[in-house]
Amino acid sequence: MDNEKRYSTRIKSERCDKIKISSVAAVFLVCSIVIFATRYRQDIWNFDRENGNDHQIENVATGSDASEEASEEKTTEKITTEAATTEKPTTEKVTTEASETEETTTAASSEEGGSTVKYVNIKDPDTSSKGNDWYDKKLYTPGNVTDDAYFDTAVLIGDSRTxxxxxxxGMSNLDAFCSKGLNxxxxxxxxxxSTSDGMLTALEALKQKDYENIYISFGVNELGWxxxxxxxxxxxxxxxAIREIQPNATIYVENILPVSKALSDEDEIYNNSNIKAFNKLLKRMCKDYGDIIYLDVASSVTVDGVLPADASTDGRHCNQEYCExxxxxIRQNVYIKK
Structure with a gap:
């Protein structure tokens, strides 16, 4: 019996020792993990970002920063250019080409808005038709088109509505870069x-000719986004991208035209509530830019907040009367750079 008790006591002692050793090892392992994670936390986070887990946030931030930097660069470029035009020549030798350029610049600066102003009344414009446009009054003067030759200087870019x-x-002198379903x-x-050189994107087509006024109209096809x-x-x-190609053009963002009441009431996507929400975003965007004009073309076709039933056969696209x-x-509400 004594031997059995001693044997049993020894077995229990060995088991306790194993449990103690296991417990100490587990505690040591946990402490090691905590210390390692604390010490190398920054390296782990950086590794996670490099492998794409923070990719979406970086893209959004980069896009916003890029827009601000581009805006600052353009502002700096403009200031530098203006300073250069007022600087007197420091050399006695002036070439004929430089002289001609200086004369052209002087002639252009004597008129507001370049050649566009020839076709616009800015002295006493009729603003009775003006809707909820937004423009910086320090940068632009409102006016009315007096000659459809104005549209020689303009281009429309948009979807099937445009x-x-x-x-x-039927404006033969109005360029329009548009297509059904475009967004x-x-x-x-x-x-x-379509050109003699084949099919081009809108941006490629903008490189073929200088435009002083660019009208953009998108939004109805994006309501489901x-x-x-x-x-x-x-x-x-x-x-x-347009500014890179046409840096001197005045850019108009047209708001989204409403749809008919019948379509708005039955459609969860293409309805006037969504259109109003998107138009608020567009207006805010124009204000953020500061020099982009928000043009309330929707006010010209809206009756009681909707597109009238007789304005369209599908409740979405304007017929000829309402396109006029x-x-x-657009004719009655143009803005000339000061």
Whole structure:
């Protein structure tokens, strides 16, 4: 019996020792992990970012920063250019080419708005038709088109609604880069302009001719997009790309035309409530830029907040009569750079 007790006591002692050793090892392991994680926390976080877990946030921040930097660069460029034009020549030798350039610059600066002003009344414009436009009054003067030769200086860019405007109004001297189903994302890459050299994207077509006035109209095809901020970011990207190509042009962002009451009441996406929300985003975007004009063309075709039933056969696209109203609003509400 004594031997059995001693044997049992020894077994229990060995088990206790094993438990103690295991417990100490577990505590040591946990402490080691905590110390390692604390010490190398920054390295682990950096590794996680490099492998794409923070990719979306970085893209959004970079896009915003890029827009601000581009805006600052353009402002600096403008100031530098203005300073250069007022600087007196420091050398006695002046070439004929430089002399001609200086004369041209002087002649252009004597008129507001370049050649556009020849076709616009800015002395006593009729503003009775003006809707809820937004523009910086320090930068622009409102006016009315007095001659349709104004449209020689302009281009419309948009979707099927803009396509209808171009076709129904029959303006032979108005360039229109538009297509059915086009949206603010596709316009950057989709060939839609037919030329003798083949099909071009809107941005490629903008390189073929100088424009003083650029009208952009998108939004109805984007109403079904899940994220509203993506719509605005794509809009900004397109505007920035236009500015790279046409830095001196006045850019108009047309708000989204309403749809009919019948369509709005039955459709969860293409309704006037969503359109109003998107228009608020567009107006805010124009204010953020400061020198982009928000043009309330919707006010020219809206009756009691909707597109009238007799204005469209599908509740979405304007017929000829209402396209004329739309174009007439553009005529009556232009803005000339001071």
């Amino acid at each position: 396509e209808g405007l171009s076709l129904y109004t 603010i994302e596709k316009v950057m890459t989709e060939p839609i302009v 899940i994220y509203e901020d993506v719509f605005i970011e794509d809009y900004k990207a397109f505007i920035d 109203k739309w174009l007439d609003y």
